[in-house]
Amino acid sequence: MVQEKCRLLSSEQVAPGHWVLRLAAPAIASFARAGQFVHVRIPTTYDPLLRRPISIMLPEARQGNLRLLTCAVGRGTRMLVETPIGTELDLLGPLGTAFPLPGGPELSEAKEVLLVAGGMGVAPLVFLADTLRGMDHHAYVRGLFGAATEDLLVSWTEFAARCDEFYVSTEDGSAGEQGRVTDTLVAQLERGQADVVYTCGPIAMMAQVAQMCHDAGVACYCSFEQRMGCGVGACLSCAVPAAGGGYVRVCRDGPVFAADRLDWEAILDDI
Amino acid sequence: MTSERPDMSVQLGSLRLRNPVMTASGTFGFGVEYAECVDLERLGAVVIKAVTVEPRIGNRPPRIAETAAGMLNAIGLQNPGVDAVIAEKLPELASYDVPIIANLAGESVAEYVQLAERLTACGYVAALELNISCPNVSHGMMFSSSPELTGELVAAVRRVTDLPLITKLSPNVTDIVPMAVAAVEAGSDALSLINTLLGMSIDVARRRPMVGNITAGLSGPAIKPVALRCVWQVYEAVQVPLIGMGGIMDSHDALQFIMAGASAVAVGTASFVNPAASVEIIGGLEQYCCDHDLCGIGSLVGVAHS
Structure with a gap:
């Protein structure tokens, strides 16, 4: 895991409400594995305050770039996709399980x-x-x-x-x-x-x-999403119910979980 | 300009910190979660997540919601219990050269006493912080809402430990000053100001509270003026060192707390936004001292009062 300043190379709308961001992120791209995510800071504001977890769609390891798919659902993600090309974004990653x-x-x-x-x-x-x-x-x-x-x-x-x-x-x-x-x-x-x-x-x-x-x-692995705080396993905000009781952290124990590790009934109850 | 580096160290009771910047409990786990991207040995101290006698699984999700320049959380003191914390969490953190401050949360005086005894005896901990102000569990703020109960609790813990004792107070009271005075009179060596503000948010689309616990603790830049006011008021009423916290994002914010009367500061929510925040704040404070020809950070404590 590194905190890396990443230049936004392009931002392309690929579907209604959906954008693919390309970022120069040589360190993160070099050791990202499928399933992992990056925690992206919304530039130059404390409102919204928190980073946004975005799963990695593709690292272009040779060029040192990352492609991220994001859906502009809220104010934070909208600000992210409207960020001018060339802006340096603050990324934390790669995070979580693959x-x-x-x-x-x-x-x-x-x-x-x-x-x-x-x-x-x-x-x-x-x-x-x-x-x-x-x-x-x-x-x-x-x-x-x-x-x-x-x-x-x-x-x-x-x-x-x-x-x-x-x-x-x-x-x-x-x-x-x-x-x-x-x-x-x-x-x-x-x-x-x-x-x-x-x-x-x-x-x-x-x-x-x-x-x-x-x-x-058949074995099943799922990649999960949850509202998140720190992204590194410290704050326990992104908990989801685990099979057998208690909680697991999406940011550190996930986002990829073996499906039988989760309490799906409780998860469906919470949404 | 002075050629020597300014003295950044601060004294909290018998504990000397190399600089006044620590992590706020609950925002930094057991320290090691951040070790990959933060140099723990630069910090003044690491305050670990609250420890309870028995393991706690925590509150049902969602546990977090964003608000204007802030966030709500209701984790519910999830932790593996004091035995597991001592056996599994503290040894790894203790391998770093940084003082560990344990945050204790109990449901009765007897539980706080038991926690204090165990954590004092384990040998890993440099100071105890009594969390009498968690807004996210039932009875969490019971002690912090009454000077008598605060005094009774602090006195009971004081009898069983020689470690520096810090009491963390709640802003969710009519007047924080009597709580501060009671904690100090009962033997608290320092005070942490403040815990989160009790708040809530509603998801209009779902017509439900945003957070599973319904109410939650507000933190982040939104609460900084409230925290600063608490430090200011308490500084005028007690003689012990204060640890200021609540929305500190950068060294400019930290300087405000120090000038209001805080001897040290804790960085909480800012670590989520920028894991390097605490280390950057240390650098910023040192730079301020250099720029203003100060021989040490201590000379700034409470200067805004004069």
């Missing part, structure tokens, strides 16, 4: 993987797909991407280009299958071709994905 990879200790046998993205949850999965492609004996990657409408399939080409197979669904049927991404997941799990599922998206969606994987006996 997705465990096939061939690693948790997933030594995994050969076929499913990536399940909902809306802007695609960001860490683009990075993961990119990482998987770069591995020596890379696993077969199926990407599933769902959103409400076609124009909210944010950066789908980036995702699709890094998957061996790619499936799209929209709730209104404007692109791909009409329905939810979890409908597509049912069919995939029934075929029994997934050794591990990685997911990121709205909490209700991830809860469903977690349940389906649990029922199918």
Whole structure:
């Protein structure tokens, strides 16, 4: 983890309300792993006060750049996407846990993987797909991407280009299958071709994905989001309920959790 | 210009700090969480997150909400309990050359006494800070709302420890001065001013309170004028050193607290915004002393009163 001053190189609107920021962040880009995030300070103001946690969509390690996908939902993120190009932003990162990879200790046998993205949850999965492609004996990657409408399939080409197979669904049927991404997941799990599922998206969606994987006996890892304070595990603000009682910290114990580590019922109660 | 570096050290009871900047309890974990990006050995002291007798799992989320130039938190004193803190947390922090100040939170005089005895005996701790002002647990502010109870508690803890004793007071009272006087008369060596202000926020879209605990403690730049006023009032009423805190973001803010009467300052919410804030404030204070030909920071304490 480092605190790095990063020049904003570009800010591109990629969907209604969604921007991709490119930053010169050589230190963070050099050791970021898929699933990790950066904590970004809103420049030159104490109002809003806190940093914004944003997951890393892609490090361009050779150029030393980072790509971040952000949704301008509130005042802070709006100020961030309106920051003039060339401004130096204060980033803390890379923070948190990464997705465990096939061939690693948790997933030594995994050969076929499913990536399940909902809306802007695609960001860490683009990075993961990119990482998987770069591995020596890379696993077969199926990407599933769902959103409400076609124009909210944010950066789908980036995702699709890094998957061996790619499936799209929209709730209104404007692109791909009409329905939810979890409908597509049912069919995939029934075929029994997934050794591990990685997911990121709205909490209700991830809860469903977690349940389906649990029922199918497939390992599942999800990338989480929560209002956050320090970002380094000190303030305990970003707690989410853990399976078996107590809480885990999204910033330090996560944002990537094994799905069975969380108490989904309590999590759904809190939203 | 003086050629020698100014003396930044401060005295809190029998504890001498190399500089007046410490971390505020609850904002810096057990120190080591920040070790990758903050040089802990530059700090005057690390004040650890509140310790209770038994482990506490904390409040239900959401635990934090942003407000205008501030934030609300209601963590609920989540901590692994005093035994685990001594066994698992303090040894690692103690490997750094920085004084550790333990923050104690109990539900009764007996619990505070028990915590003080354990933390004094463990050998890792340089001073005790009595947290009698947590707004986020039931009874959290019971002691800090009554001079009699404050005095009774401080006197009981005083009997079981030789460590410097700091009492952390709440701004959520009609008049903070009688609480300060009671704590000092009962043997408190220093006072921490202030804990968070009790507040809340409502999520209009969900038609629910923003924070799971409903009410929460307000911190950040928004509360600085209130904190500064508390330091000012208490400085005029007691003789012990004061540790000022509440919205300190930079050395200019820290100087205001020192001029109002604080011998030391604690940096809290600012660490979330800028992990380097505390170290930058130390540098800023030293620079101020150099720029103004001061031989030490101590000569600034309370100068705004004269």
